[in-house]
Amino acid sequence: MIRESGLSPDAARHRQVVPAGEYWFDVVRQGQRFRIVDVEGNQAADTLMFCADDPAERYSFVDTLRAQRNVYLSVGSTLLSTEGRALAEIVADTVGRHDTLGGACASESNTVRYALEKRTMHSCRDSYLLAVAENERFGLTKRDLTNNINFFMNVPVTAEGSLRFADGVSGPGKYVELLAAMDLLVLISSCPQLNNPCNAYNPTPLEILIWDPDVS
């Protein structure tokens, strides 16, 4: 479902461009809204979320999908934690459908999906591992790198039970915006994948914007 946001980028308290192959890892406070912009189009934003007060409680795609009885994320989707609590709600979306089945790319899964020779290529999991290593204050390790959301990615499922990575339905300037239901740690990899047509073999930047609760 498409719904535009009424928030002005000029009123954002934080704006940051995240080039492909890099990460963004920070705290988003309860009541803040954060937007992820697909600046040039068809760029996957591989996103993990943790409860800031207790990071062992984190985003759970299985609980989220089961509760909403649907495999796709869009406006109205409540992102649930492993304890069944709301982490955030999608409040605006100019794409209409996002994936949470496909996981993050890793050099090891790239060897399986594409060729053994891809074993040294950069991946979202490498960005995640650097993020947790460079931000020890958050107390996370590889143990915490679980199943993520792929904003702007299109992974259709059929009634017969097949699944594929299709051409993106996103485009330049499209965005998704979330309202934090609790204090969150948000870790986003701007996907560096070069082997998949979902981003036209062309990884491009994301932009992150954050608004305080009292901004309208």
Next chain:
Amino acid sequence: MDHPAPAAQADAAHTGAALIYDARIEGGKHWSLTVRAGTLIRLVDLEGGANVGMLFFNPYNLLERYNAPDTLKCQHTFKLTRGHCLYSDMGRIFCSIVEDTAGWHDTVCGNANRALVRERWGLSSYQQCRNEWHQNGHDAFLVEGGKYGLGRRDLAANVNWFSRVHADEEGTLTYDAGPPRRTSVDLRFEMDTLVLLHTCPHPLNPVPEYPKSPVRVELRHSPPVQADDYCLNACEENARGFKNTELYRRCGAPAARSAS
């Protein structure tokens, strides 16, 4: 991928191997075991209607665990059935589904938790009901995982054997009870694996009474993987997954245990 009709697969070659061990697990319980590469586990839904939640870990490096998204995207599938391999996050194969008379197994719906069980089937405490209490899959995994030092941070998306969940064109999920008959699924382990399992109800099971379908877990030695193996050849991705796993078995896993 071609999936032969379930009837044609029933009681195929693998049952010829001698039974090493078998265990009946009643519904609503949990168990765990470590198996070596070359072990075949047959899960039998004895009466129809069972659900077996399962997680997989590398016993020598518990950070390596079952990865449902990698498993699905590597094989372009939403369901699990014969021919599919279950991948770790390290591009290796814990086990291959070598036989399957059920035809469809879920790996995207997770577990029921205490709140969901209370809401759907009512609270049934151990104090009141002893062994008939309503255990939930989430707590079951925390208990079984705790025996190996695993906790909340380690619980990824699990498999739900014998449970079917379809998605339509809009993505709407529908639970399908499936036929009320005995079915089985055979898992051939390609590397040494810690297996956590529970027999608690699937979180979308709508039946009015807390379901308590029993399963049998049978352990056998599997014949070595042949060049024409169905799972190995099911897709190019699996051939590469077997290569990754072979490297680990030959050079990575502790030698005394990797011999099968």
